[in-house]
Amino acid sequence: MSGVQNIIVSKEENGQRLDRWLGKKGVPFFLVHKFCRSGQLRIDGKRAKADVRLVEGQNVRVPPYTPKDSTPHKGPVKLSEKDRAYIKSLVIYDDGQIIALNKPSGLATQGGTNMKQHVDRLLVGLADKDGIKPHLVHRLDKDTSGILLLARNAEMARALGKSFKAKDVEKTYIGITMGVPELMQGEIKAPLHKTETGRDKDRVVVSDEGKYAHTMFSVLETMRKQAALVAFQPMTGRTHQIRVHSAYMGCPLIGDFKYGYDPELFAQINLKKRLHLHAYRLRLPHPANRKKILDLQAPIPDDFVANMKELGFDHSIKADNIQFEI
Numbered sequence: 001m002s003g004v005q006n007i008i009v010s011k012e013e014n015g016q017r018l019d020r021w022l023g024k025k026g027v028p029f030f031l032v033h034k035f036c037r038s039g040q041l042r043i044d045g046k047r048a049k050a051d052v053r054l055v056e057g058q059n060v061r062v063p064p065y066t067p068k069d070s071t072p073h074k075g076p077v078k079l080s081e082k083d084r085a086y087i088k089s090l091v092i093y094d095d096g097q098i099i100a101l102n103k104p105s106g107l108a109t110q111g112g113t114n115m116k117q118h119v120d121r122l123l124v125g126l127a128d129k130d131g132i133k134p135h136l137v138h139r140l141d142k143d144t145s146g147i148l149l150l151a152r153n154a155e156m157a158r159a160l161g162k163s164f165k166a167k168d169v170e171k172t173y174i175g176i177t178m179g180v181p182e183l184m185q186g187e188i189k190a191p192l193h194k195t196e197t198g199r200d201k202d203r204v205v206v207s208d209e210g211k212y213a214h215t216m217f218s219v220l221e222t223m224r225k226q227a228a229l230v231a232f233q234p235m236t237g238r239t240h241q242i243r244v245h246s247a248y249m250g251c252p253l254i255g256d257f258k259y260g261y262d263p264e265l266f267a268q269i270n271l272k273k274r275l276h277l278h279a280y281r282l283r284l285p286h287p288a289n290r291k292k293i294l295d296l297q298a299p300i301p302d303d304f305v306a307n308m309k310e311l312g313f314d315h316s317i318k319a320d321n322i323q324f325e326i
Helices: 018-024 029-038 081-089 119-126 154-165 241-248 302-310
Strands: 005-008 059-062 091-094 098-103 145-151 170-178 185-189 192-194 204-206 214-223 227-234 277-286 289-297
Touching (some): 018 029, 098 119, 098 277
Antiparallel strands (some): 005 059, 098 145, 185 214
């Protein structure tokens, strides 16, 4: 594209996320986020975030970019029967308005540079009878497994988005840490900042320059002083929050090479390679009927369970037994 584009959001596009909306117009995911970070992508003249929901009539300014920055939009996604069966196998809940997936570790939520397979691409396999695919409501890191919510339509996507923003969603994660926290229960309040330059480029670090971040934790079991099975409850939703907060208290997650895991400490134990963080439970009022509490639990994956057994942890976790100190 040789010049700046100013695109008006149509009625049919109301409620769509900015990054996915631009993706349909041929602007790749990584480029959208690059433009947002640099402040070049604007809505009605103001800097925009990639996950903002668009409103009919807004003017979106897209900066110029050359063909070498991107790849052409290839039109509708065509899935193989294998892919369709795969995405359907991940569904653990579907009430016609909300869908929940148990996303495996290693599957990205959305596409990026050299990312050929991801949940967003596969969603056409969950399209309704009118061919409309569900909407992503939030994201999980590629290497984090567990519950990922989808909405059947834009209205439900907006409602769920408001629930997340209003902190009406109670999230519980299960992790295995290298080392044991000093306290059996507690909280971590440490501001997080995503670095873009220098030695820590593309990492999240604890920094006074960062945004407020708050995580509750509860140690469920320990293996001497070598490892711990820990439940986490993030009270804010920052990038890599649990991973960085876990490392900050001196106990990085097993398999998290980005934030300090040392495999040599477990060289004599046959552990399956993966990031040991699982989005285990989500509780929230159902947007269509707020008197109904939606309580979703994602079974812990086989590779995670195998490592729990290898470390001597009880894999029969009961969600209602997990308590966090308030």
